[in-house]
Structure formats: structure tokens, C-alpha cells
Amino acid sequence: MELSELHLNGRLFTWSNEREHPMLERIDRAFASIDWLDSFPSHWLRALSSNCSDHAPLLLQTCCVPWAKRRFRFESIWTKFDGFMDTVTEAWGFNLVNADPCRILDAKLRNIAKALKSWSAKFVGSIRLQLALAREIIFQLDAAQEERVLSMEELQLRKQLKFKCLGLASLSRTIARQRSRLLFLEAGDANTKFFHLQACHRSRKNYIQEISVNGAQISLEESKAEAFFHYFQEVFGQVFVRSHSLKFDQLGLRSVNLDGLDHCFSEEEVWSVVKELPDEKAPGPDGFTGLFYKYAWTVIKPDVLRVFNAFWSQDTRSLSLLNDAYLVLLKKKPDAAEIREFGPISLVHSMCKLITKVLSVRLAPKLNDLIHFNQSAFIKSRCIHDNFQAVQLACKYLHRKKVPAVFLKIDLARAFDSVDWSFLLELLEFWGFSRHWRDWISALLATSSTKVLLNGRPGNRICHARGLRQGDPLSPMLFVITVEALNGLITMADLNGFLTRLRCPTPICRALLYVDDLVVFVAPIRRDLLVLKCLLDIFEKESGLRTNLGKCSASPLRCSSEEVESVLQVLGCQLGSFPCMYLGVPLNLRKLKHCDEQFIVDKVAARIPKWKGNLLSLVGRLVLVKSTLSAIPVHVSIASCLSSWAVGAIDKLRRAFLWSGTAASVPGRCKVAWVRVCRPVQFGGLGITDLQLLGLALRVRWLWLQRTDHSKIWANLPQCFDNSVRGLFRAGTEVIIGDGNLALFWRTTGSMA
Known part of the structure; x- marks a missing residue:
């Protein structure tokens, strides 16, 4: 029998020798079979007080998840049944008199959700119940034929039920697959129990049994919901009061052509975005996925386009009905207890998501010219590895040239949640975004609201007063635009001599940003550290983005012990060392061990x-x-x-x-x-x-980019590759001699142009 160990929640050890310097061990464990896990999907294992032993007793609860009212969710299997489109067409015919397009669409979505639930209960029914009933009837007929001859009607019934069982089993796997979120597996690649156990595992993993607030443990659902509401009400619902005003014209921000961002929305533009919507991603409060929009587009198209036209003309009276979201809490670590140890992800209403997706498709081509090359996130033609390559080459170069420097990793606390709207809108205005575009962004921000989804139950509504929702397609781009001001501040200080130039022959990029990960190279001089700290403080008071110096780290490069001590004293951050993790990859000055x-x-x-x-x-x-x-x-x-x-x-x-x-x-x-x-x-x-060959091919890419794309932020830094990489590059490329700017005839092999 195969057994699986049950996860122990809230504790790492179950035994102690109870001495002054105790020895702690995990001795007591619990195991269960697959059948038991299938029967008790909502179990919970925790340790109790070791009041009369040196072992902590384990308590296994099998019914710990409270019942939550089932929310509407569009099922992908509905599209496979006859009558689906008829139900959609009939329900969509419902209309409101003297209502704006947003209110009409909201009413129609609610009506069609009610109609689909009713239709599903009547004609689709419970797949698992139907399958169990069909199997039971087949079993009874099989048993009956051992005692008597089955009639023609019974034989025909059994034949029909067996065909139906095949179809029901396939549908059951499809439903279980959608619940499990393992969308890369086809329904036939695993049996239903696998998908069901995976869905139960996800539910159990995401279930929040208790939280810690000011040192007190809270386990009641109402108390937990209230604690989360008050916490996020302070994060999202409080207006940020700015105390500074930046002169953007002094920051060296780029000016680009932004024509075309506020043109009228066309049917082809909207449909091209609808076609790219994911079919089975977790839906928002309305419950509809991208699959619904694709299947029902011919029916819902006129009303959807009316909403887009109303949005373009700034008729956003009822936009709030389509601009709500559920806030899902994901644990940052397995035994998360404090509220700050949960990462908030927004499940946005499908219609609002469609609007912001269209806007993001328009904005995306502009970002490459708008944002400096030391930012790589969410910009086409740039990637996360450009940042890592630039940082790694810079660290190795400074170390090899024996240049004293400090490698600072700076953490922006609650980055997306803290952006001040007025700062963002002023920045957009300075950059030349039209009044139309800024009004759209303002309307989307001002009408947004959120409900915290705690163990499947939505809480009270939180009306946003600041921040960008993670899960909104437009939010990453707006955030990149926001932190470009910080990029400009650091660049301005560097160019004007407020930051000491690092004494190396080849200049390196002073700062690199990837979303909320900021890396800065500074000289280990007290004045430079104070200037950088002042810049971060100015940016915080202007934009609302606070630097959490307690989570920042400073890794010295060729620094003396006195310089390291000065860095820690000024910044109050942690002392880092190499190798260290940067963007999920170990960063080292030598070969990895x-x-x-x-x-x-x-x-x-x-x-x-x-x-x-x-x-x-x-x-x-x-x-x-x-x-x-x-x-x-x-x-x-x-x-x-x-x-x-x-x-x-x-x-x-x-x-x-x-x-x-x-x-x-x-x-x-x-x-x-x-x-x-x-x-x-x-x-x-x-x-x-083949990972060995794949790694070789992937590293050849750096040599190709070095030859063909000189705009990369790491292109001017010396690189070192092993002979296999250089050999593969030479074997796979041919240099055609032209004007001699790139090809040197004594170093490269090729043919004359």
C-alpha cells in the first residue's frame, strides 16, 4: 500500500529533550492512503501542547473546512452539450430600459449566469451522481443475469448505459482537470482520481486555518475575515498624502510619440484580444472565463462593443459594476501565519479585464521607447536574463579590477499595492499621454473595488484609493512607468556627481530594475550611501513606494571591514555575500559549487x-x-x-x-x-x-546578442565563455565581411561581401 505523509501545520518539530540548549526533532508523523485522502479531502493535522510528555500529540481533524456558498463559475463542459447556445441566446435577450451600457451588460451577465445554472441542473445535472447511478444499474443487471435471462429491454438499457458511462467518465475527468488547475495535462493523460486529489490538495494548501494578529491566534472565520478586511482597507482604501513634488523635466525621462493610444475601439481590435484570452484561468466575481466570450461572441458582441464605446466616450457611470475583483491570498511560505505573509492576487471581472487587456495591447509597443534599457520587466524584446547578465558581469568585472563597491539589493515593500494614483497620473501627463487616456486610467482606478476571498467566502467590499491590482493586465505596465521616475532620480544623481563614479575603465550601469527588485552599485562612501537613502526617501514620499531596508542586503566587493561597517550603519540593512540569489538564479563571482x-x-x-x-x-x-x-x-x-x-x-x-x-x-x-x-x-x-545540449544552445544566445544587439545593457562588459560555447557559435554562424566595423579579418572567419 502506498502512503503519503500528511503535512503538519504550524510546527516544525514534535519532540524536545527540554534542556537549556534543546535538541528538537520531528519524530511523530501521520500517513494516509490514497483512498483515505480521497474520502477526507479537507483534513487538517496540527500539534497540541506537550503538557505531560516530551512529545507533542498530533490532532487530525477530518471536517475542518466550513461550508461556503457555491459561487457561479462557467464550466467548460457546458459548451459540449446541446442547448448551450440556445440558453445563452435566450437569456441574453433580457434588457433594461433607460440604462447605460455598463449596467445593461452587468444585468445580462447576471441573468445568463442564473440561466446557465438552471439549465445545467436540469439537463446536465451532477455528472458524478449520474455516473454512480449508471454504474449501479449496470451492476444490478450484471448480477441479475446470473440468475435469469435478461429481457431485450434490459440488454438494450445496459448497452445504452455503458455508452453513457464512457461519456460521463470523460466529462468527469474534464471537470476534475479544470478544478485541479493542471491545464497542461489532457483529460486522458490521468485518471479522474488524480485530478480530484490534486484539486483537494490545492484547496487544502490554500486553506487558511488560523492567523496571527499582534501575537494573538485567530481561528474563527468571522474574526479572520475582519482582520483581513481591516488590513487591506489600510493598504488599498487609505489615500496617500504626498509631501513632495518632483520636477520630472529634471529626471531625463524620454519623450516618445504616443499617437494612436486613444483611438476608437474597433470590433477587430476587441475580437483579436478575445481570441487570445485563456480558456480556463480562474474567473473573477462574475464567474465567466475567456472560453465563454469565444463561444458566445456572436450573441454578446453588440453589448460588449457598446460598453467599449461608452468607455471611450467616458460614460463610466456604472463602470464600478464591471470593475470589482476577488482578492485571493496565496501563502508565501507553507506555514504562513502573519497577514503580511500572504501574497494578494486579484481575480478581476472578465469585462474589466477585457478592457484593460485592449489598453495594454495598445500601450505595449510604446514601452520599449518610453522606458530606459535598465528596466526589463513586461517590455517586449527585453527579458529577465538581461538584468541578471548585466548584474553578474558587473560584479565579476568590479571584483576582477579590484574596484571597491557595494552591490545593493533593494526591496520595495507592497510595491503594486502602494502606488499613489495622483503621482502616476502626473507622470503620465508629463510624458505626453493624452487627456483621454489619462481619464480612462483615472476611471479604471477610481471605480475599482475588491473583496477578500477567505476560504471561498468573499468578505466586505473595499473601495480602492491607491495601488494597482495584481492580476490586471494593465497594472504591470503602469507600475513600470511609475518606477521609471526612481530610475530617473538615480540617473540624475549619478550624472550630476552626487554619486561617486566607480573607478573602473569600462563604465557599468549604476542601477537595474526588474519590477520591484532594484539593484544599485555604489561606492562604499558614507556620502554616497546617504545620497542614495535620501533618493529612496524622496521617491517614497512622492509615489508611496516604501523601501523596506530591513529586507535589503548589501554585498561588498573589494571593501575593507571599516567600509562594510559604515555601509551597515548608514543603511541598516543585512550584510550579503556571494553567492546570493538574484531573480531566482545564484549570482556568484566564481564557478558555482x-x-x-x-x-x-x-x-x-x-x-x-x-x-x-x-x-x-x-x-x-x-x-x-x-x-x-x-x-x-x-x-x-x-x-x-x-x-x-x-x-x-x-x-x-x-x-x-x-x-x-x-x-x-x-x-x-x-x-x-x-x-x-x-x-x-x-x-x-x-x-x-537533453539539458546538457539545451544549456549549451541557450548560452550561445549571449554571443549572438553581443554581435547583433548593441543596445543591451551588458553589451560593453567583457564576457567569458567556455570553449564549447564559442565552438558551437563559430560552427553555426558565418561572418560576411562588409565595412569592417564589426568583423576583424584577423579574428573572424568568413567570406568577402
Whole structure:
């Protein structure tokens, strides 16, 4: 029997020797079978007080999740039934008299939700109940034929029920797959129990049993909801009072052509965005997904376009009806207890999401010219690895040239949630965004509201007064625009001599930003540190974005102990060292050791569904290996070279899971040599990625970009590649000699143009 260990909530250890310097151990554990987990999906294991023993007793609760009223959610299986479009067409015919387009669309969405629920209950029904009933009737008929001959009607009924069971089982897998959120697996790649257990695991993982507020533990649902409401009311619902006013013309911000942003919305433009909407992503308060808009577009198109036309003409009287959201709380760590240890993600109303998606599609092409190259997030043609490459090359260059410097990693606390709207709108005005565009942004911000979704129950409404919702397609771009002002502040201080120039032959980029991750290189001089601290303080008082110096780190490069002490005294941050993590990749001045690469092996191992592997077919495990286990190391492989040891350890995990469904190999299960498995399908393999060759190909990309794109922020810094990378680059490229600006005839091989 395969057993799975139950997660212990709130505690790391269950035994202590109770001495002055105690020894702590996790001795007491609980295990359960797959069938038990299927029967009790909402269990909860916690440790009690060790009042009469040195062991903490474990309490297992099997009914800990309170009942929550089921919210409407569009089911993808509805589109497979006859009568779906008829129901949509009939329900959409409902209309309001003397109402604006936003109110009419809201009423129609509510009416169609009610109609689909009624239609589903009447004609679709409970799939699991129908399947169980059909199986029971077939079982009774099978038992009856052992005692007598079945009639023609009974034989025909059993035949029909068996056909129906096949269809119901397929629908049941589709529903369970949608609930599990494992959308990369097809419904036939795993059985229903796998998807069901995964959905139960997600529900149990996201369930918030209790929270800690000012040191007090709160477990009552009403008290938890009240605590979350008051916390986020202070975050979102309080107007930020600015105490400074920046002169944007002094910050060196770029001016670009912004024509076309406020043109009328066309049917083709809206439909092109609708086609790109994800089919099965978690819906907002209205419950509708992108799949509904695609299937019902011919019916709902006129009303949707009327809302767009009303929005363009700034008729936003009832926009608030379409601009609400649910705030989902995701744990930043497994045993999150404090409210600040939960990350808020907004599930925005589908119509508002469609509007902001159209606006973001318009704005995206402008960002490359608007934002300086030391910002890489959410801008087409730039990527996260540009930032990492620039930082890593700069650190190595400063270290090699023995230049004293401090590598500062700065954390912006609650970044998206703290943006001041008036600052953002003033910045947009300075940049030349039209009054029309700014009014649209203002309307979207001012009419936004949120309800905290706690264990499936929405709380009281919070009307926003500041901040950008994470989950809104437009929010990342607006945030990048906001922090460009901080980028300008640091650049201005550098150009005007307020920050000491680092004494290195090749200039390096002073600051690099990726969303809320800010990296700054400064000289270990007290004045420079005070200037940087002053700049961060000015930006906080102007934009609302606060720097959490307690979470920042300063890693010295060729600094004396006195300089390091001065840095910590001025900034009050943590002392960092190399290697350190930056953007999810270990940053080091030398070659990574095995212990530095262990995290990526552990990350792959953590994604293996060990005890659920047998519930996946071989095809399902192959899909999981390709889509997840092989994709995890890619981010690191682009930035740095994984050693043969790390690649071998990951291959061992992938091979074991593919053939046996576990994290450890079972002798005799591996049917084909791994080298052959990693071949392309057309050459007799399974198409699984060869990580060694993939890493080599990905690193060749840096040499190509160095030759072809001189706008990269790291292009002027010296790079060092191993011979295999340079050899592959030479073998795969040909240099055509032209004017001689790029190609040197004594270094490059090629042909004359």
C-alpha cells in the first residue's frame, strides 16, 4: 500500500529533550492512503501542547473546512452539450430600459449566469451522481443475469448505459482537470482520481486555518475575515498624502510619440484580444472565463462593443459594476501565519479585464521607447536574463579590477499595492499621454473595488484609493512607468556627481530594475550611501513606494571591514555575500559549487507528484516531464552553466518519474536508454529535452546578442565563455565581411561581401 505523509501545520518539530540548549526533532508523523485522502479531502493535522510528555500529540481533524456558498463559475463542459447556445441566446435577450451600457451588460451577465445554472441542473445535472447511478444499474443487471435471462429491454438499457458511462467518465475527468488547475495535462493523460486529489490538495494548501494578529491566534472565520478586511482597507482604501513634488523635466525621462493610444475601439481590435484570452484561468466575481466570450461572441458582441464605446466616450457611470475583483491570498511560505505573509492576487471581472487587456495591447509597443534599457520587466524584446547578465558581469568585472563597491539589493515593500494614483497620473501627463487616456486610467482606478476571498467566502467590499491590482493586465505596465521616475532620480544623481563614479575603465550601469527588485552599485562612501537613502526617501514620499531596508542586503566587493561597517550603519540593512540569489538564479563571482546548484535539483524533486505518479498514464508522465520537470532548469541554464553533476541529478529524477512514477528509480523499469529517450521523436526518441545540449544552445544566445544587439545593457562588459560555447557559435554562424566595423579579418572567419 502506498502512503503519503500528511503535512503538519504550524510546527516544525514534535519532540524536545527540554534542556537549556534543546535538541528538537520531528519524530511523530501521520500517513494516509490514497483512498483515505480521497474520502477526507479537507483534513487538517496540527500539534497540541506537550503538557505531560516530551512529545507533542498530533490532532487530525477530518471536517475542518466550513461550508461556503457555491459561487457561479462557467464550466467548460457546458459548451459540449446541446442547448448551450440556445440558453445563452435566450437569456441574453433580457434588457433594461433607460440604462447605460455598463449596467445593461452587468444585468445580462447576471441573468445568463442564473440561466446557465438552471439549465445545467436540469439537463446536465451532477455528472458524478449520474455516473454512480449508471454504474449501479449496470451492476444490478450484471448480477441479475446470473440468475435469469435478461429481457431485450434490459440488454438494450445496459448497452445504452455503458455508452453513457464512457461519456460521463470523460466529462468527469474534464471537470476534475479544470478544478485541479493542471491545464497542461489532457483529460486522458490521468485518471479522474488524480485530478480530484490534486484539486483537494490545492484547496487544502490554500486553506487558511488560523492567523496571527499582534501575537494573538485567530481561528474563527468571522474574526479572520475582519482582520483581513481591516488590513487591506489600510493598504488599498487609505489615500496617500504626498509631501513632495518632483520636477520630472529634471529626471531625463524620454519623450516618445504616443499617437494612436486613444483611438476608437474597433470590433477587430476587441475580437483579436478575445481570441487570445485563456480558456480556463480562474474567473473573477462574475464567474465567466475567456472560453465563454469565444463561444458566445456572436450573441454578446453588440453589448460588449457598446460598453467599449461608452468607455471611450467616458460614460463610466456604472463602470464600478464591471470593475470589482476577488482578492485571493496565496501563502508565501507553507506555514504562513502573519497577514503580511500572504501574497494578494486579484481575480478581476472578465469585462474589466477585457478592457484593460485592449489598453495594454495598445500601450505595449510604446514601452520599449518610453522606458530606459535598465528596466526589463513586461517590455517586449527585453527579458529577465538581461538584468541578471548585466548584474553578474558587473560584479565579476568590479571584483576582477579590484574596484571597491557595494552591490545593493533593494526591496520595495507592497510595491503594486502602494502606488499613489495622483503621482502616476502626473507622470503620465508629463510624458505626453493624452487627456483621454489619462481619464480612462483615472476611471479604471477610481471605480475599482475588491473583496477578500477567505476560504471561498468573499468578505466586505473595499473601495480602492491607491495601488494597482495584481492580476490586471494593465497594472504591470503602469507600475513600470511609475518606477521609471526612481530610475530617473538615480540617473540624475549619478550624472550630476552626487554619486561617486566607480573607478573602473569600462563604465557599468549604476542601477537595474526588474519590477520591484532594484539593484544599485555604489561606492562604499558614507556620502554616497546617504545620497542614495535620501533618493529612496524622496521617491517614497512622492509615489508611496516604501523601501523596506530591513529586507535589503548589501554585498561588498573589494571593501575593507571599516567600509562594510559604515555601509551597515548608514543603511541598516543585512550584510550579503556571494553567492546570493538574484531573480531566482545564484549570482556568484566564481564557478558555482554543487551546494549552490542543489536548490534547482530540490526544486525539480519537489514538483514530482510522488504518491500520485501511479495515477498518471505513461503519456501523462511524459507530458509532465516535458512541460514541468524539464522546464524548471531552463531559467537557470540561460543565465549560468549547470554542472554535469546537477544535470545528472535532474536526469535521474526525470528518468525515475517517467518509468516508475516515483522520485527514485525502480530496477528493471527503465525500458530504453536515457540517451535515446532524449532524441527527437522523428529520430526514435520521446522528445525529452537533453539539458546538457539545451544549456549549451541557450548560452550561445549571449554571443549572438553581443554581435547583433548593441543596445543591451551588458553589451560593453567583457564576457567569458567556455570553449564549447564559442565552438558551437563559430560552427553555426558565418561572418560576411562588409565595412569592417564589426568583423576583424584577423579574428573572424568568413567570406568577402
